[in-house]
Structures are given as C-alpha cells and as structure tokens.
Amino acid sequence: MAATFAFAESRDGNLRKVAFETVAAARQAADATGGGEVQALVMGAPGIAARAEELGKYGADAVAVVEDAGLERYSPEVFAATAAERLRAGEYRAGFFAASAQGRDLAPRVAARLGVSLASDVTDFEIQGDAVLARHPAYAGKVILTLRLVGTPALLSLRPGALVAVEQTRPARVETVAPAMTPDKARVVVTEVSQRSAAKLDLGEAPVIVSGGRGLRAAENFKLVEDLAAAFGNAAVGATRAVTDDGWRPATDQIGQTGRVVSPSLYVALGISGAVQHLAGMRTAKTIVAINRDKDAPIFKVADYGIVGDLFEILPRLTEEIKKVRASQ
Amino acid sequence: MKIAVCLKRVPEMELRFSIAADRKSLDQGGLKYEISDFDGYALEVGLRLVEKEGSGEVVVLCVGPDGVQETIRKALAIGAARAVHLKAEDVPFDGFAIARALAAELQDAGYDLILFGRMATDTASGTVGPMTAELLDLPCVTALSHLEIANGRGTARRDLEGATETVEYPLPAVLTIDEGIARPRLASLKGIMAAKKKPLEVKPAQLGQVSLTVETMALPPERAGGRIVGEGSDAVPELVRLLRTEAKVL
Numbered sequence: 219m220a221a222t223f224a225f226a227e228s229r230d231g232n233l234r235k236v237a238f239e240t241v242a243a244a245r246q247a248a249d250a251t252g253g254g255e256v257q258a259l260v261m262g263a264p265g266i267a268a269r270a271e272e273l274g275k276y277g278a279d280a281v282a283v284v285e286d287a288g289l290e291r292y293s294p295e296v297f298a299a300t301a302a303e304r305l306r307a308g309e310y311r312a313g314f315f316a317a318s319a320q321g322r323d324l325a326p327r328v329a330a331r332l333g334v335s336l337a338s339d340v341t342d343f344e345i346q347g348d349a350v351l352a353r354h355p356a357y358a359g360k361v362i363l364t365l366r367l368v369g370t371p372a373l374l375s376l377r378p379g380a381l382v383a384v385e386q387t388r389p390a391r392v393e394t395v396a397p398a399m400t401p402d403k404a405r406v407v408v409t410e411v412s413q414r415s416a417a418k419l420d421l422g423e424a425p426v427i428v429s430g431g432r433g434l435r436a437a438e439n440f441k442l443v444e445d446l447a448a449a450f451g452n453a454a455v456g457a458t459r460a461v462t463d464d465g466w467r468p469a470t471d472q473i474g475q476t477g478r479v480v481s482p483s484l485y486v487a488l489g490i491s492g493a494v495q496h497l498a499g500m501r502t503a504k505t506i507v508a509i510n511r512d513k514d515a516p517i518f519k520v521a522d523y524g525i526v527g528d529l530f531e532i533l534p535r536l537t538e539e540i541k542k543v544r545a546s547q
Numbered sequence: 548m549k550i551a552v553c554l555k556r557v558p559e560m561e562l563r564f565s566i567a568a569d570r571k572s573l574d575q576g577g578l579k580y581e582i583s584d585f586d587g588y589a590l591e592v593g594l595r596l597v598e599k600e601g602s603g604e605v606v607v608l609c610v611g612p613d614g615v616q617e618t619i620r621k622a623l624a625i626g627a628a629r630a631v632h633l634k635a636e637d638v639p640f641d642g643f644a645i646a647r648a649l650a651a652e653l654q655d656a657g658y659d660l661i662l663f664g665r666m667a668t669d670t671a672s673g674t675v676g677p678m679t680a681e682l683l684d685l686p687c688v689t690a691l692s693h694l695e696i697a698n699g700r701g702t703a704r705r706d707l708e709g710a711t712e713t714v715e716y717p718l719p720a721v722l723t724i725d726e727g728i729a730r731p732r733l734a735s736l737k738g739i740m741a742a743k744k745k746p747l748e749v750k751p752a753q754l755g756q757v758s759l760t761v762e763t764m765a766l767p768p769e770r771a772g773g774r775i776v777g778e779g780s781d782a783v784p785e786l787v788r789l790l791r792t793e794a795k796v797l
Contacts, residue, residue, distance in 0.1 A: 229710075292712070294687070319707040323689045326642070326674040330681035335643040335759040338672035351762060356671045358560040359767065361573070365640065366762040405686040410713040420708040426796075469692075469727055470706050475560065475668065476584060476726045484796040494561060501767065505794040507786065513775070520770045522794065523786055527779040535780040539787045543797055 219254040220311035222247050223371065225301055225324065226258045226273055226281070227316050233260070233269050235423045236316035236376075238276045238383040243343075243376055244314045245277025245386055250345050251311060255279040258390075259304055261297055263290040267394060274390030276383050281392045288401025291408040292320055298327035299398035305332055310371040312350065317375040318422065325375040336373045337365050341380040341481075341502065350374065358475040359498035378422040379481040380502070421473065424454035426484045429473055429500070431458040433489015433510060433529055437466035442533045443488060449540040456480070458496050474499035489529050492517030509533070548603035550593040551661045552627065553649055553679070555638075556611055556618040557583040557669040564766070571761045582618055585664025589724040591731040593662050594626045596696065603659075604628035610648055610752050611638045623742035624734035630745070633752035641759035642674030648752040649675070650682035663723040665690045673723070680721035687721040688714050692728055 224244035226237035244256045258273045260266055261284040270281040284300055305313050315325035317339040329336035337352040344351045350372040352365045421427060430443045447453035457467040459474050473480055475498040485503035490496060492515055501520055508521035509532055518524045525532055558578045565574040593605040607622045607630040609615045619630045633648050653661055666673030680687030693704040703714045776782045791797045
C-alpha cells in the first residue's frame with residue numbers, strides 16, 4: 219500500500235504548528251486511500267530528533283530525521299534535495315508541505331526535481347482515484363478554484379490554519395537519515411535569521427487576530443489594538459495596507475492580497491473599511507467582528523458581528539470585557 | 548548585466564468577477580488586464596540594476612495568447628529593451644508547464660539574473676519562479692524584500708513569519724520579488740512611443756504535459772454577515788455574549 223509523505227517544518231529546534239497540520243493532512247489522505255503509512259521528514263540542527271515523536275500524536279507512523287550542524291537555518295537546496303530523494307525512494311501516493319514562507323519556497327523546488335506539478339496554498343482536498351481535487355482561493359480570494367491534480371506523487375502545499383490538526387496518536391518510529399547533499403555544498407546560504415518579535419504570536423499561528431486600519435487615525439493609537447490583543451492572550455496584531463504604507467506598523471503586519479493571508483478563529487477588524495484587497499487576506503476567518511463608525515462600510519457585509527460607533531469609546535470597553543471573560547476561564 | 552523579467556498578464560483584481568458557463572473559467576466580458584502586481588516590482592528591480600551598472604539590458608518574457616502583447620508593450624514602454632512572447636492559446640494553471648516553457652527559452656541564453664514576481668495575483672500559487680530555477684539548475688531565492696548585488700554575488704532579505712532571513716547566493720540566479728522593494732515607475736510618453744519599435748520576438752511556448760487543471764471555479768459563498776449587534780460601547784456586552792455562546796470563539 220502506498221505511503222503518504224509529510225514535510226514537518228521546524229524552526230529554532232521546535233516543530234512549528236504547520237508541521238502538525240501537514241502530518242494530520244497526510245494522515246487524512248492516507249486513511250482516505252486505505253490507511254497506508256504516513257512518513258514524515260524533519261530537518262534541523264542536532265537536537266531536532268528529540269521532537270520527532272510529537273508527530274506521532276497527529277498520525278505519523280514513521281519520522282525520518284536529518285540532523286546536521288549546517289541545518290540550524292533553512293537551506294533551500296539541502297532541504298529540496300533531501301525531500302526529493304525521500305519522495306523518489308518511497309513510491310508515495312501524495313506528499314504534503316505547508317504553504318508557509320519556507321514551504322512556499324521548498325515545495326515547488328521539490329516538485330520540479332521530481333518532474334511533477336504542485337497544487338499550492340490548498341485549503342481543502344480530496345483524493346478521487348487517480349486524481350486529487352484541491353481547493354485553492356485565487357484572484358485575490360474572490361474566486362475559489364477546485365484544481366485537479368494527476369500524477370504521482372501528488373504534491374500539495376497547505377495554507378497554514380486552513381486544516382485543523384486533529385490528534386490521532388500512533389507510536390512513531392524515528393530513524394536518523396543523512397541529508398542528500400552536505401550543507402557546505404549549497405550555493406544559496408541563509409546567513410542570518412533575525413527575530414522581529416520573538417515573544418509575540420505570529421499572524422499565521424494566532425487563533426485570534428486584532429487588526430487596525432486608518433480609522434485608528436495615528437500610529438500611537440495602535441496601543442489600544444495591542445491592549446485588546448493582550449486581553450485575549452492568544453492574539454496577534456495585524457494591519458491594513460494603508461496603515462503599513464504609512465509606516466504606522468511594519469510591512470510584515472499587513473493582511474491582504476499582497477500581504478499575509480490568514481484564517482484565524484476570530485478576526486477583529488477595527489477602523490477597517492473592508493477594501494477587496496484586505497478582504498482577500500482575511501475572509502476565510504471563522505468569525506469576523508467589525509467595529510467602524512461608518513455603518514455602510516463594506517466590512518460589515520462580511521462581518522458576522524458588527525458594532526457601529528466610535529472606536530476610541532468602544533475599544534477600551536471591549537478590552538475590559540474580554541479581560542473579564544479571560545479571568546473567568 | 549543581462550536580466551530576464553518573466554511577466555504575467557492578469558485581470559485587474561478590483562473588478563467584479565463572474566464565472567463563465569463552463570464553470571471553470573472567468574466570464575471574459577468586461578475583464579481588463581494589467582501586469583501582475585509583483586511582476587511590476589520585478590521589472591522595476593531589473594531596470595534599476597541595469598541603470599546602476601550602466602550597461603546591459605532587461606528582456607521581458609511572457610507566456611500567453613496574442614492578447615499578452617499589449618502587456619508586453621507596456622513593459623517595453625516602462626523601459627525593457629526587448630521581449631519574447633512565448634505563444635500559447637491558453638495559459639495553463641499548471642505552474643510546472645509554464646516553468647518548462649520559460650526554462651526552454653532561458654536555457655543557455657546567458658542571463659545574469661532571471662526575475663519573477665513572488666506570485667501571480669490571479670492564480671496565487673508562486674510556483675513558476677522556483678520551478679524554473681530548478682529546471683535550469685540555478686541558485687534561487689524567493690519572495691525577496693531587499694537585495695544588493697556586488698562582484699557576482701547577491702545578498703537578499705526575505706520575510707518569514709515573525710522573522711527575516713538574510714540569504715547569500717552567487718550569480719547567475721533566479722529571484723522572485725515581493726512587493727514594496729522599489730516603487731515601480733510609470734511609462735513616459737516617450738517610452739510609449741519607443742516601445743512600438745522595440746523588438747518583440749514570438750515563439751511557440753513549449754509547455755509539455757499539463758497535470759494540474761481547473762476543475763471548477765466558483766465565487767466564494769457569501770458570508771451570512773451584515774449583522775449589526777448595536778451602536779456604541781453599550782453593544783459590547785452583547786457582542787461578547789454572542790462570541791461566547793453563539794460563535795464559541797472565546
């Protein structure tokens with residue numbers, strides 16, 4: 219029975235949330251096609267092997283670990299060569315990657331090395347005989363495509379947060395393997411990784427995103443947005459393009475067509491009118507709350523719940539109420 | 548420096564889209580086209596590098612039907628020296644097919660840099676750049692937000708979730724460009740006149756087998772939104788109650 223491959227992303231010696239989502243998706247694919255093995259690949263600096271067993275919790279049967287002092291940081295060529303080598307050797311039906319910053323770099327390289335196509339940034343999928351049907355939002359999120367991918371292995375990269383990592387514990391066999399090329403042979407070298415906000419949750423991983431637009435009126439008023447995020451305790455702060463273009467927030471906070479595309483459980487839009495470019499980045503959030511003084515703002519058409527009124531009056535009260543709720547939990 | 552910029556013609560994203568009767572393509576009525584956003588940045592990066600060095604050229608490559616020549620002329624008006632139109636009746640969704648067609652044209656053509664946008668704004672997949680690099684066996688860095696080039700080597704920055712990577716690579720190389728790296732210039736009237744006389748070579752696109760196709764295309768389900776809980780801060784307790792008991796997200 220054909221096995222299913224999953225690339226489990228790590229950073230700084232820890233598996234990322236997308237690693238569990240990727241393995242869980244591979245488990246789902248394997249179960250849908252008769253229950254073959256899920257075989258994961260983890261690459262990193264020495265010590266990463268200690269994390270490998272965690273993947274069993276999400277349905278991995280086997281984890282191949284590549285540990286090398288030269289892999290403390292991402293090495294596109296070593297990662298691609300190694301993933302391609304494993305995929306080639308294993309006769310896999312399908313292979314899953316995360317459509318994260320790293321996965322979007324890695325997955326197309328692996329596909330090209332194998333001479334196969336890649337369904338990228340997939341939010342849902344289904345295996346139907348010889349084909350994989352994959353859902354992919356395109357055209358600034360204004361059109362939902364169902365793609366048909368044929369050939370083996372069928373490679374997919376999964377939009378972070380789109381598929382829930384369901385726990386399904388299995389005892390995972392862990393084996394250490396060598397990289398397909400030695401890191402010092404790589405032409406492309408990541409020489410430095412600087413953390414921008416190590417303590418804060420990333421937009422792609424936070425269950426709650428509190429996001430501000432021009433309605434905040436000035437950079438210093440984002441303090442109110444940060445206070446609300448802090449009250450939630452599990453929230454990241456995002457912004458519209460207008461706000462990042464004006465330098466009120468770093469460009470990396472931008473949510474929208476040309477920024478980050480996010481799918482949190484809860485998205486709170488503060489002083490955001492709801493331009494299509496912004497909606498493209500957040501319309502797949504499970505629940506959307508909008509607070510805006512303009513009752514005709516387009517954001518209210520996508521929001522599940524809206525409050526019309528003055529942000530500066532409403533926001534402190536909302537922060538207080540959320541604090542109360544959190545204190546009682 | 549000899550630089551190739553691979554452009555895609557995409558519909559203007561501000562338009563209201565509707566789905567054609569075949570349920571797998573856009574209704575062409577009323578569609579207007581433009582250079583994909585990120586590709587515009589790639590073109591600007593290429594032009595600046597050639598200007599800085601004072602020699603070399605920017606060559607534009609574009610896969611698609613005859614209609615893409617209008618897009619190509621725009622790029623020539625903005626400042627590219629010449630263009631290659633890789634002609635295909637349809638642009639397949641399969642990024643690997645596009646990469647094969649581009650790689651066939653770029654192979655052994657002596658480019659120092661091959662630039663792409665980080666992704667096309669229509670298909671939003673971001674696969675063609677790195678796949679082309681692999682087919683050409685060239686070093687590749689994706690989604691660059693900053694770059695410097697000196698003595699045949701490049702240093703780039705790319706944004707990760709919550710962090711920034713600094714990446715070094717030798718030339719020749721393939722780079723995909725994120726937005727915001729350099730504000731794209733507009734075509735001047737002189738540029739528009741000159742573009743009409745710039746060389747535009749037409750060749751068949753060698754796409755090969757297509758393995759990834761659009762099965763269906765649909766508009767996203769309308770969110771059942773539009774529910775105003777209330778006005779002003781007095782609505783806050785009700786909002787929080789709904790988030791707890793109805794949406795169950797707290």
